[in-house]
Amino acid sequence: MTSPDNRVVLTIEEAAQRLGIGRTTMYALIKAGQIRTVTIGRLRRVPTFCLDEYVRSLLSDPTQLNRAA
Known part of the structure; x- marks a missing residue:
């Protein structure tokens, strides 16, 4: 069986787990609308690159960055 990472x-x-x-x-x-999905037949799936896009968007938003006090 293929692991989710592949x-x-x-x-x-x-x-979500990832x-x-x-x-x-x-x-x-x-x-x-923060994470995009695709429909394959009747199944909804999340392309892995969409997770990467989401994390990049968090990094580009200064309100999302944690700053050490």
Whole structure:
């Protein structure tokens, strides 16, 4: 079986696990349009590059950066 790290698309649960967030949070990010998905047949999947895009967007938003006090 192929590990999630080698696949081009992930299930919602696998994508959430890869980001280290919960499933509910993942669905909220998708609904808000912050993470893009694709539909394959009747299945919704998250392309791995969309996770990378999301993390890059967090890094480019100064309000998302944690600053050591």
